[in-house]
Amino acid sequence: MVSKTFSDHCPPTTDHFTFMTVRVRFAPSPTGYLHIGAARTALFNFLFARKTGGKFLVRVEDTDLARSTEESTRSIFEGLEWLGLNFDEEPVFQSANATAHRDAALRLIANGKAYRDFTPKEEHAEGKVKQDIAERARRDHAEGIDHRANACRDLTTEESDRRAADGEPFAVRLKVPVNGSSHFEDMVYGEQTRDYSEIEDLVLLRSDGHPLYNLSVVCDDIAMNITHVIRGQDHLTNTHKQILIYKALETNVPRFAHLPLILAPNKAKLSKRKHGEVVSLTTYRDRGFLPEAFVNALVLFGWSPPDEHEIFTFDELIKQFDLEHIHRSNAVFNFSETDARLWTDQKAQFINAEYVRTMPFENLLPYIQSELESVGLWRDEYAGERRAWFEATVNLIRERFYTLKDFSGQGRAYFADDFPFDAAAVKKNLKKDERLRELLPALAEKFSSLEPFTHDATEAAMREFCEHHAVKVGVIANAARTALTGQAVGASMFHVFESIGRERAIKRLRDATSLI
């Protein structure tokens, strides 16, 4: 009896896949940009593969012809590349396997595990599908109708074959056992049970011949030899249906690990329509996040390390990562749509800043280079004869930066002679004291003969200068900061002098008088 084998299925801790090389996949559907939730799923799969010495694969689930776009596919691959999640084999495009999926469904009819359903397709109004389903379920329940009752299930083979041969359209449905229940051990959520009475005979093939999601996933996972399915928790209850298909196909069932979801601040599902660009991975790249930092931030949603360290390199992460410490409750991505400072999760911002200011210079250099290149400020000598200066300057300014964008924004005055003056800074530091009109050029004059032009030398010279003119060091330092960088805030002025250099410092001190 088929139902008996189903009911008895309960995977032991060590199963068929335990001794095989781990093979996991990331299976996005290309219907938009790469969502941060999907990115995290990809990351967890990747980490698990690297951790276990297994393979990380990608399968593009492009079976929804209407919604899938090439542009989306491209952005998904770009996103994976940006994050550094390199896959091990050629990506699989699910649409290419439709024939195999259809054949599998037909095979199931042949051996009696599935049947043709000649009932005409139910049409659902656009956008009302969820409502329709809930309503139908409610109505059936109220009227005592068994939603599983389907006259076609018990059609004789002869009649079924005849009607099919006559050209009558049919969908293919899996025969779900009438009695018993489905069980599996989720690696995150633990023992899962679902009564077969809760599962309708699911459609494998549409009447137009197109295979449906559950069939396609299972077939492809079998074809790709997937050992562990790591995906969002929204598939937790679907898993029972998929296991039914595995059993019908008489293949081994992989292990499952479902991940908690990442929610919006109001605990609603994170969606582009409602939440905009915060959910798109490309936003983070475009706003100056370091992929290493974003990975670090992302991994903390739904997983936590055994110890309390939260900042780690990719290699440390691979070493530390495990399925055991994945959380079961959904996480909320904390941001505000009204406060620009809180445009995205604050902790993610902190982690990015932490990386910007502490990452080894050599690792950061390529990112800064491409940032400066994007605004036309990169010069090859920064990697050559002026490398020491460049490194010292970067180390000086990155201390108070949050993103890569700051190198071309706040940091512009270090790499360009044309830079904007912050109006508030000019008002506060330059216009405040009339004497600066004479003092700034005087300081420039003093600097012109100063040798060497270093942090210590400029400090000594300036302190002496201030004493001589009976003016507070702070007044001159702040005025100089605005004159040299256009800003009210920044690094210690003596370091700034040294970095900007004598020529540029003198010129900027003199030019600033026009602003006073």
Place this chain on the structure above:
RNA sequence: GGCGCUAUGGUGUAAUUGGUUAACAUGCAGCCCUCUCAAGGCUGAGAGUACGGGUUCGAUCCCCGUUAGCGCUACCA
């Protein structure tokens, strides 16, 4: 409506699986440092663990109920 999953400061997460003044990070406030702003150091506010019942000498942890959120319930993925 049915079924399933989840519930610890604002947010992300800990709590050796029943014994802690409920911990860490972020964010917030203050102080120190100081030429500004960060960083850093120090201090502080912020949860009695969704709510209500049990079990127990003792529950964040186990059980039941309620509530809320999420998911599934499709010839979507």
